[in-house]
Amino acid sequence: MTETEGPAHKKDMSRRRVVFAGGAVIVAAGIGAGAVASASADEDTAGAKKPGGGQKSGGGQKSGGGQGEECYRLTSETTEGPYYIDADKIRKDITEDKEGIPLTLRLKVIDSDTCKPVAHAAVDIWHCDALGVYSGYEAMSSGGPGGPGGPGDGGTPPTDAPTGPPPSGGPGGGHSEPTDDERYLRGTQLTDEHGYVEFKTIFPGWYQGRCVHIHTKVHVGGKMTDAGYEGGHTCHTGQFFFAESAVLDSAKIEPYSTSTTTRTTLTEDTIYDRSGVTGGLMKLSYRKRHMARGVIGSITTGVDPDGTHDGTDL
Template sequence: MTETQGPAHKKDMTRRRAVLAGGAAIIAAGVGAGVVASASADETTSSGTGKKSAGGQGEECYRLTSETTEGPYYIDADKIRKDITEDTEGIPMTLRLKVIDSDTCKPLKHAAVDIWHCDALGVYSGYESMSSGGPGGGGTPPSGAPTDAPTGVPTDAPTGTPPSGGPGGGGGGHTEPTDDKRYLRGTRLTDKHGYVEFKTIFPGWYQGRCVHIHTKVHVGGKMTDAGYEGGRTCHTGQFFFAESAVLDSAKVAPYSTSTTTRTTLTEDTIYDQSGVTGGLMKLSYRKNHMARGVVGSITMGVDPDETHDGTDL
């Protein structure tokens, strides 16, 4: 399934619940008056009937956080770090994530959380040569190019017929990196409270997809000199952003220089329109001063006993 295809039929998840992120969101200290909380001013933030968590922390529990396709541009967790910017230009963003067991609502400690996303102009590290003219280039992907192609006007759908098992295959396929760049990619372990934090930039957009960040949660493995190894992937998902925040980012350079047609949140075929359960983040930033920085937070409810590597949809 390519990344532009809609989510496949979801398995019955009534046994599982996901946490309502509003109860676990962390707002940056000292942000002050005039803060825009775009958690989802225009989106539903919960679904179903909640009940108190077994963890005893007063959080409201709902369904499992939605699983999505991995997409073609995942690179294994070999960059263990908090700051993934590598001086990439864009609006500074702090991601504050919490991972819980969706059955018990208890924090999931020592889980490895991967995140990766494109830069302000839609380019993914590791795949720069797939764009015409390099990073930020405005060319068209070559025929057969994979669908998350970072071209400045990349698409998530191949322009030609993909080879068997290649990009566009089941679960989005996987494309081998074309260079050794790794900006805007990183992995960290959750602490004993299930929290993990990353320093990055607000992602840009490319043709065919709304603004998003990819994520994976791994359990049962261990840290090595080469990165996180072993275990299994219990969650593959994506984070999304309220349309109002994306419009605010589009006023700031270099986002404002993009001429790429933007797909809105409601038009996207990966986001399932379920609010926080579907990966919609809570964002906080100073009104009319988004360029100074954004804090994004969400709680992911995962099933540590399952395997969801993005190819099982």
């Protein structure tokens, strides 16, 4: 089943303030001299739009987020999509031995009004595997073996050229019930006192109708119990996106290179709003000739802790 989700609609800024600012890339072992730094400046900044139309400009930002960090009053909420599972798996490493390029995901959550870090927020992430398959929905996913456009299906190998617009129809952004008990590439963590959280995962693949992305939710006001994170409310539902150049680099590496699933590019995607980092485009760092060794992705997510945005209010 193809996940086709309509574009996020702009709403009242007083209650829908979500900001994204480029998180600082932290140089780690294996990523140093000769690394590729892929940020919002590399993708879609020409013609990026700010709320209300018009071209993006520096006037839409406010300072106060710390040295070298900017805060934006921009709406970047998205639909939840059909594949969310409230699994309460509190863990840093969500790979479960899935094959793919190692991805270290470094996130910071801040209050969009004050730019102060939001401590003890529960951050969910979930995404497909290297061949476009979601855990819990293996029988419904449109990528991977057995899925439409999967390996051997005669689809279009990835190129740097657009492969066509997302298909029409499909299930929309409504939730679908899981078809299996798998829960790989899903997890939740609490932010520390400085608003930071880090996940170990893999670089996602692609499936028909969507560009490469990671889903996220931020919950506040709850507490940890033996059963997981309970109570509170969801103050943000969004997605993180990957520069097209990085996706093309990943497509040269197995198992991504074995996929023949029709690929939707970043600019074709109906969810990404083309506003660069303010729309969820992450900053990535990796060594171009050795991408298989790992990628670091980072972004700062600003939320309205008093708001409720569960992905159904769009």
